[in-house]
Amino acid sequence: MAAGPGRGGGERGYRLDSEDLEVGAVLRSPRQLIIELAGTDILAPMLRAVGRGLVTIFTLHRFTDPEHGVIGLDPVALANQLAYLRRYRYRLLGLSEVVERITGRNGHSTSPAVVFTVDDGYGDFVRIGAPVFAEYDCPVTVFIPTGFLDGRLWLWWDRVTYLFANARRTSFFAPELGDRPYQWSTPEELARVQQYVLDALERVPAPQREAAIAALSGQLEVELPETPPAAYAPMSWDEVRKMARRGVTFGPHTVTHPILPLTPPDICKWEIEESYRRLRLETSSTVPVFCYPAGQARQRELQAVQAAGFSAAVTTIPGYAAPHGIRDWGALRRFALPRFPTTEDRPHLVNVVAGLARLRPRIRRPRPRK
Known part of the structure; x- marks a missing residue:
């Protein structure tokens, strides 16, 4: 049976090499022990201190929804992660706050900050994901391919x-x-x-x-329905406005979700600008931050996003969204903000927010299948 609705049957992510996680190793380095214990509360205060000044942006896609046949991030695992971040006083910030912090318009704090984003605008965010974020008073930004919500396509x-x-x-x-x-x-x-x-x-x-x-x-020998079945369906514009009233913000993710570097210049420009225009028509809770489909962008796309009036843009390159952690694009670097994927593994999340990913030069990066 093929993988069910979701991003390859579940969230895929970056992880530290398995040799670092080898529980059976006779001799383990202090770093290995830290990695193994990261999901527990034993080292939490120390790890928070290690992560001082870091800004971590996470990206999610689908949330497990058995009633609709969706496989994704388990909401119980998400709640467990948010509870940890709240318990140890990580700052859970909105995306706009972080952009201001990165660009220096809102000063700089040494407190480790964490941001959550959700790509693609599926209906399971409304049913499953949003209530968990609300329970922990955690800001979240959803990136919307506007043609998907307009009923023009399914992904x-x-x-x-x-x-x-x-x-x-x-x-x-x-x-x-x-x-x-x-x-x-x-x-x-x-x-x-x-x-x-x-x-x-x-x-x-x-x-x-x-x-x-x-x-x-x-x-x-399969006929595709004209509109996506429930497992693949987007949220509605009414649900966007409902979520906005509860504090969720939204950003544009193109109209039809093309891989922008593969598009002609005029199509690239239209996908960026039209999605921003369309989203602002539907909700005043639009943030001036763009999300590249599949996280893929080159200098042309960064320049097009800047010209369209955005303050920043996000990729799926793993890294920390602080000035020293952004790929050196010069004046364009805020249009290539990195993001880490979210997995159900709490030690993975703790390793990332504590900055341990910086200690490992080799991070395995499965190809995003977006």
Whole structure:
């Protein structure tokens, strides 16, 4: 069976190398012991001191919602993480506050700060995620592909997942996806083929991707519904306004979620500017921060976002959103703010907010499948 609705069947993230987490090692360095104990309360005060001055932005996508068949971040795990951050007095800030802090318009604090963002605007945020953030009085910003909420499309990776989950055949040959046939006989083989297709389609321009999905639909003998089923559906604009009244803020995430470096200049400009215009029409709780689809951007995209009047933009490059932690883009660096993924593993979260990710030069980064 193919992975269910969600980002590859759940949140994928960066982690420290497994050799650092080897519990059975005869000799462990102090750093290894810290990593192993990070999820407990034993070292919490010390770790908070280690993280002084750090600004950590996390990104999430889906929240586990069994009633709608969604696999994502377990809300119990999220609550556990937020409780830890509150208990040890990490500053849970809104994204706009952090942008002001980074750019020097709001001074500098040595208290470690944490920000949560959610990409794509799925309905499970409203049903599952938002109540958890509200319970812990934690600000959160949701990045919206406006065409998704307007009903113009459902997101391409969800269409691929739907096709494999409902496939009537166990093989296909689509020239748009390579020059050889693909087949499977076990769920594991199906999952590998599906992942190959998702990875391949992320690297091609939107017109080519749409042609490939249409070919795949025919090969697998599955008709795609015109609108996304409940498991893949977005929140509504009414729900956006409802969440805004409860303190949630929103940022633009393009109109159709293309990989911007693969688009022509005029399309890139339109996707950025039109999504900002459309979002501001629907809610006054729009923040002037852009989110690049799949976190992918080059200098052209950074300049286009700056020209569109944004204060900052976020990527999916792991790192700390402080001046010393941003890739050296010079005057454009605030348009390439890094973010860490959120996982259900509390030690992972604690390692990140405490700054231990800086101690490890090799961080494994699975390819984002967005």
